[in-house]
Amino acid sequence: MFQMIEVIGVSKEGFSQAVDQAVSDxxxxxxxxxxxxxxxxxxxxxxxxxxxxxxxxKVAFIE
Amino acid sequence: MFQMIEVIGVSKEGFSQAVDQAVSDxxxxxxxxxxxxxxxxxxxxxxxxxxxxxxxxKVAFIE
Amino acid sequence: MFQMIEVIGVSKEGFSQAVDQAVSDxxxxxxxxxxxxxxxxxxxxxxxxxxxxxxxxKVAFIE
Amino acid sequence: MFQMIEVIGVSKEGFSQAVDQAVSDxxxxxxxxxxxxxxxxxxxxxxxxxxxxxxxxKVAFIE
Amino acid sequence: MFQMIEVIGVSKEGFSQAVDQAVSDxxxxxxxxxxxxxxxxxxxxxxxxxxxxxxxxKVAFIE
Amino acid sequence: MFQMIEVIGVSKEGFSQAVDQAVSDxxxxxxxxxxxxxxxxxxxxxxxxxxxxxxxxKVAFIE
Amino acid sequence: MFQMIEVIGVSKEGFSQAVDQAVSDxxxxxxxxxxxxxxxxxxxxxxxxxxxxxxxxKVAFIE
Amino acid sequence: MFQMIEVIGVSKEGFSQAVDQAVSDxxxxxxxxxxxxxxxxxxxxxxxxxxxxxxxxKVAFIE
Amino acid sequence: MFQMIEVIGVSKEGFSQAVDQAVSDxxxxxxxxxxxxxxxxxxxxxxxxxxxxxxxxKVAFIE
Amino acid sequence: MFQMIEVIGVSKEGFSQAVDQAVSDxxxxxxxxxxxxxxxxxxxxxxxxxxxxxxxxKVAFIE
Amino acid sequence: MFQMIEVIGVSKEGFSQAVDQAVSDxxxxxxxxxxxxxxxxxxxxxxxxxxxxxxxxKVAFIE
Amino acid sequence: MFQMIEVIGVSKEGFSQAVDQAVSDxxxxxxxxxxxxxxxxxxxxxxxxxxxxxxxxKVAFIE
Known part of the structure; x- marks a missing residue:
C-alpha cells in the first residue's frame, strides 16, 4: 500500500530543485x-x- | 474561438521544461x-x- | 503588519525565473x-x- | 456517452452573450x-x- | 439568525435574470x-x- | 509588471454591468x-x- | 424551482448504496x-x- | 504524450460501474x-x- | 489525539472495496x-x- | 438520516462564540x-x- | 467602490484577536x-x- | 527538512484552544x-x- 508523506523542500535555485531536495531527503x-x-x-x-x-x-512510498 | 486541450508534459529536467515539451507536442x-x-x-x-x-x-488554440 | 500584493511575473526561461522577476519588480x-x-x-x-x-x-511586505 | 469540450466564448455585451457565442460556435x-x-x-x-x-x-455533447 | 437556502433559478435570457427568478421564487x-x-x-x-x-x-433570509 | 487589485462592483441591472462599473471606477x-x-x-x-x-x-493594470 | 437539500446517507455496503439510502430517505x-x-x-x-x-x-427537488 | 478527455459515464448500479462504462466507451x-x-x-x-x-x-490516453 | 495518515487503497472491483483495502492495511x-x-x-x-x-x-487513528 | 442546515452565527466577541450562537439558535x-x-x-x-x-x-441534525 | 486589501494579523491569544489586530492596523x-x-x-x-x-x-474599505 | 503531520485538536472552549491542544500533543x-x-x-x-x-x-516539524 502506498502511503503519502507531506514535506517541504527548499532550494536557492528554483522550484524543480526544491522538489528534488525534498525527494532526496x-x-x-x-x-x-x-x-x-x-x-x-x-x-x-x-x-x-x-x-x-x-x-x-506529497511523496508516495510503499512501506 | 479558443478551445482548451488538456495534456501531460514530461521532462527529466524540471517543470518549465515539461511544459515546454507539452506545448511542442x-x-x-x-x-x-x-x-x-x-x-x-x-x-x-x-x-x-x-x-x-x-x-x-491546458493548452488554448484556435481551430 | 504584513500586507499582500498580487502581481504577475514573466520570464522567457521558466517559472522560477518569472517569480524572481516579480519579486525584483x-x-x-x-x-x-x-x-x-x-x-x-x-x-x-x-x-x-x-x-x-x-x-x-502574492508578495508579502511590511509597510 | 457525453463528452465535455472546454472552449472560451467572447462578447462585447456580457457574460451570458459570451456563453451564447461559445455554444453557437x-x-x-x-x-x-x-x-x-x-x-x-x-x-x-x-x-x-x-x-x-x-x-x-465546458460544453457537453453526444458524439 | 440568517439561514441559507440553496435553489436553482432559470431564465431564457441570461444569468442575472436567472438569479432574479430564483430570488422571486x-x-x-x-x-x-x-x-x-x-x-x-x-x-x-x-x-x-x-x-x-x-x-x-444560496439565498439568505431571517426566519 | 501587472499588478492585481481586487474590488467590488455593483449594479442594479446585472453581473456584467457590475463588472463594467468596477472597471470604470x-x-x-x-x-x-x-x-x-x-x-x-x-x-x-x-x-x-x-x-x-x-x-x-480582480483588475490587472501596469503601473 | 429546484431546491437543494443536503443530507448524509449511510450504508454498510458501499458509497453507491449510501447515496441510495439518502435519496430513499x-x-x-x-x-x-x-x-x-x-x-x-x-x-x-x-x-x-x-x-x-x-x-x-445534495438532493434537488421541486416543491 | 498523454491527452486527457473528459466524459460522463452512467450506470444503474453504482459509481464504479459508471466509470467502467465511461472507460469502455x-x-x-x-x-x-x-x-x-x-x-x-x-x-x-x-x-x-x-x-x-x-x-x-478524465480519461488519459496516448495518441 | 486523532492523527490523520494518507494512503492509497486499490481494488479490482470498485471504489468502496479500494477504501476497504486501504483501511484493512x-x-x-x-x-x-x-x-x-x-x-x-x-x-x-x-x-x-x-x-x-x-x-x-485519509485515515484517522488515535495513537 | 442527518440533514445539514446552513446558517450564519454572529458574536461581538469572536468566531467560537459566533458558532455557539448559531448552534443555540x-x-x-x-x-x-x-x-x-x-x-x-x-x-x-x-x-x-x-x-x-x-x-x-453547516449544522447537522436528525429529524 | 469597495476595495479589498489582504493583510496578515497576529496575536498571542487567538484567531479572533489576530483579526482584531489586522483590522486595527x-x-x-x-x-x-x-x-x-x-x-x-x-x-x-x-x-x-x-x-x-x-x-x-481581506479587509474591504471605500476609498 | 520540514515534515507536515495532520492531527485533530479538541477543546471545550474554542478553536484557538483546540489548536493549542493539538500543538501541545x-x-x-x-x-x-x-x-x-x-x-x-x-x-x-x-x-x-x-x-x-x-x-x-497540519503541524510542521523538523526531524
Whole structure:
C-alpha cells in the first residue's frame, strides 16, 4: 500500500530543485518512493532577493 | 474561438521544461496555440531520484 | 503588519525565473519583502513555442 | 456517452452573450449539445473600458 | 439568525435574470431575504441554441 | 509588471454591468488596465427584489 | 424551482448504496426529487473494519 | 504524450460501474488509455428511486 | 489525539472495496482507527479495461 | 438520516462564540443536533473596530 | 467602490484577536472599513508552545 | 527538512484552544515544531450545546 508523506523542500535555485531536495531527503529513510505531487509553491525573500524557493510536496512510498 | 486541450508534459529536467515539451507536442497537430495554464505538478521517482517531472497543462488554440 | 500584493511575473526561461522577476519588480517600491506565494502558473505561446512563462504571485511586505 | 469540450466564448455585451457565442460556435461541428457549465469569467479592457467579456465553458455533447 | 437556502433559478435570457427568478421564487415563502451568493452557472442547450441559463444560488433570509 | 487589485462592483441591472462599473471606477486612478477576473458573484435583496448585483473582480493594470 | 437539500446517507455496503439510502430517505417527505450531487465521502471504522460508508449528498427537488 | 478527455459515464448500479462504462466507451475510439480521474459524482432520480449514477471522468490516453 | 495518515487503497472491483483495502492495511499497524475521508478517486486501465480502482484516503487513528 | 442546515452565527466577541450562537439558535427548532462544520469566517467593521464576527456554519441534525 | 486589501494579523491569544489586530492596523490608514473575510489561519510555534496565531484577512474599505 | 503531520485538536472552549491542544500533543513526541496551518473547523453538539470544538491542523516539524 502506498502511503503519502507531506514535506517541504527548499532550494536557492528554483522550484524543480526544491522538489528534488525534498525527494532526496525523504529517500534517506523511505526506500520505495514511487511518485510525488506538488501542493504549494512559496518562498522567502531577503533584501529584495529570493533567498529560498519552497515547495510543499506529497511523496508516495510503499512501506 | 479558443478551445482548451488538456495534456501531460514530461521532462527529466524540471517543470518549465515539461511544459515546454507539452506545448511542442500539441504544436505538431494544432497550428494556432495562444496560451497555456498549468493545472497540476507531479512526478515519478526511481531509486530515490526524480525520474520525471510531470505537468498537467491546458493548452488554448484556435481551430 | 504584513500586507499582500498580487502581481504577475514573466520570464522567457521558466517559472522560477518569472517569480524572481516579480519579486525584483516589487522590491523597487517596497523595501521589506519577506515571503511570496505562487497562486497561478500560465504562459503564452507564439508559433508553437513558449514566448513567456507567467506566474501570479502574492508578495508579502511590511509597510 | 457525453463528452465535455472546454472552449472560451467572447462578447462585447456580457457574460451570458459570451456563453451564447461559445455554444453557437461549438454547435457548428457538434450536433448533439445538451448542456454547458461556466468555469471561469474574465475579460479584457482597453482605455478604461471593457473590450470583451470572456467565459470559459465546458460544453457537453453526444458524439 | 440568517439561514441559507440553496435553489436553482432559470431564465431564457441570461444569468442575472436567472438569479432574479430564483430570488422571486424564494420570496413567495420567505419574507426576509437579505442577500444571495451564486455558486454555479450552467445551462441546457437544444438544437445548438441555449434553451435555459441556470444558476445555483444560496439565498439568505431571517426566519 | 501587472499588478492585481481586487474590488467590488455593483449594479442594479446585472453581473456584467457590475463588472463594467468596477472597471470604470478603477480606471479613474489606474491608467493601464489590461484584463479582469471575476472571483465572486453575490447581491443584496430588499422586499423580495434584487436591489444590487455585486461582483468581486480582480483588475490587472501596469503601473 | 429546484431546491437543494443536503443530507448524509449511510450504508454498510458501499458509497453507491449510501447515496441510495439518502435519496430513499429524502423521498419520504419530498415527492419530486430530480437529481443529486455527491459532495463528500467518508466513513467510520470499528476494530479495523469499515462499519459505515457515509456520503454527503445534495438532493434537488421541486416543491 | 498523454491527452486527457473528459466524459460522463452512467450506470444503474453504482459509481464504479459508471466509470467502467465511461472507460469502455472511450476505449472504442482511443486505443492507449492508461488511467482515469473522477472529477464529479451525480445522478438522476425518478419517483424516489435512483435511475442513473453519473460520473464525470478524465480519461488519459496516448495518441 | 486523532492523527490523520494518507494512503492509497486499490481494488479490482470498485471504489468502496479500494477504501476497504486501504483501511484493512492501515489496521495492521494502527490499532485505533476511527474514521476515514476519501480525497481522490482514480484508476488505471489496460487494454481498454479498468485494471485497478484507486482511492486516496485519509485515515484517522488515535495513537 | 442527518440533514445539514446552513446558517450564519454572529458574536461581538469572536468566531467560537459566533458558532455557539448559531448552534443555540438552530437548537430552538431542531432537537437532535449532532455536529457542525464552519464554512466561512467574516465580519463587519464600524469606525475601525470589529462590530461583529460572523461564521457560516453547516449544522447537522436528525429529524 | 469597495476595495479589498489582504493583510496578515497576529496575536498571542487567538484567531479572533489576530483579526482584531489586522483590522486595527488597516484602520490607521483606511478610514472607511466595512467588512473582512478570513482566508487562512496559521501560526508559529516555539519550544512546543504557540508563539503567534496568524490570520490572513481581506479587509474591504471605500476609498 | 520540514515534515507536515495532520492531527485533530479538541477543546471545550474554542478553536484557538483546540489548536493549542493539538500543538501541545504533537510536541510530546516531536521536538522541533515550527508552524501550523488550520485546514478544517468542526465540532460536536450535545443537547443543543457545543460539547467540543475540533480543528484539523497540519503541524510542521523538523526531524
Amino acid at each position: 525523504v529517500a534517506k529513510t523511505k526506500k520505495n518512493i514511487h511518485f510525488f505531487e506538488v501542493t504549494e509553491q512559496r518562498g522567502c525573500v531577503h533584501e529584495g532577493k529570493i533567498k529560498e524557493f519552497q515547495v510543499k510536496v | 500539441v504544436a505538431k497537430t494544432k497550428k494556432n496555440i495562444h496560451f497555456f495554464e498549468v493545472t497540476e505538478q507531479r512526478g515519478c521517482v526511481h531509486e530515490g531520484k526524480i525520474k520525471e517531472f510531470q505537468v498537467k497543462v | 516589487v522590491a523597487k517600491t517596497k523595501k521589506n519583502i519577506h515571503f511570496f506565494e505562487v497562486t497561478e502558473q500560465r504562459g503564452c505561446v507564439h508559433e508553437g513555442k513558449i514566448k513567456e512563462f507567467q506566474v501570479k504571485v | 461549438v454547435a457548428k461541428t457538434k450536433k448533439n449539445i445538451h448542456f454547458f457549465e461556466v468555469t471561469e469569467q474574465r475579460g479584457c479592457v482597453h482605455e478604461g473600458k471593457i473590450k470583451e467579456f470572456q467565459v470559459k465553458v | 424564494v420570496a413567495k415563502t420567505k419574507k426576509n431575504i437579505h442577500f444571495f451568493e451564486v455558486t454555479e452557472q450552467r445551462g441546457c442547450v437544444h438544437e445548438g441554441k441555449i434553451k435555459e441559463f441556470q444558476v445555483k444560488v | 478603477v480606471a479613474k486612478t489606474k491608467k493601464n488596465i489590461h484584463f479582469f477576473e471575476v472571483t465572486e458573484q453575490r447581491g443584496c435583496v430588499h422586499e423580495g427584489k434584487i436591489k444590487e448585483f455585486q461582483v468581486k473582480v | 429524502v423521498a419520504k417527505t419530498k415527492k419530486n426529487i430530480h437529481f443529486f450531487e455527491v459532495t463528500e465521502q467518508r466513513g467510520c471504522v470499528h476494530e479495523g473494519k469499515i462499519k459505515e460508508f457515509q456520503v454527503k449528498v | 472511450v476505449a472504442k475510439t482511443k486505443k492507449n488509455i492508461h488511467f482515469f480521474e473522477v472529477t464529479e459524482q451525480r445522478g438522476c432520480v425518478h419517483e424516489g428511486k435512483i435511475k442513473e449514477f453519473q460520473v464525470k471522468v | 492501515v489496521a495492521k499497524t494502527k490499532k485505533n482507527i476511527h474514521f476515514f475521508e476519501v480525497t481522490e478517486q482514480r484508476g488505471c486501465v489496460h487494454e481498454g479495461k479498468i485494471k485497478e480502482f484507486q482511492v486516496k484516503v | 438552530v437548537a430552538k427548532t431542531k432537537k437532535n443536533i449532532h455536529f457542525f462544520e464552519v464554512t466561512e469566517q467574516r465580519g463587519c467593521v464600524h469606525e475601525g473596530k470589529i462590530k461583529e464576527f460572523q461564521v457560516k456554519v | 488597516v484602520a490607521k490608514t483606511k478610514k472607511n472599513i466595512h467588512f473582512f473575510e478570513v482566508t487562512e489561519q496559521r501560526g508559529c510555534v516555539h519550544e512546543g508552545k504557540i508563539k503567534e496565531f496568524q490570520v490572513k484577512v | 504533537v510536541a510530546k513526541t516531536k521536538k522541533n515544531i515550527h508552524f501550523f496551518e488550520v485546514t478544517e473547523q468542526r465540532g460536536c453538539v450535545h443537547e443543543g450545546k457545543i460539547k467540543e470544538f475540533q480543528v484539523k491542523v
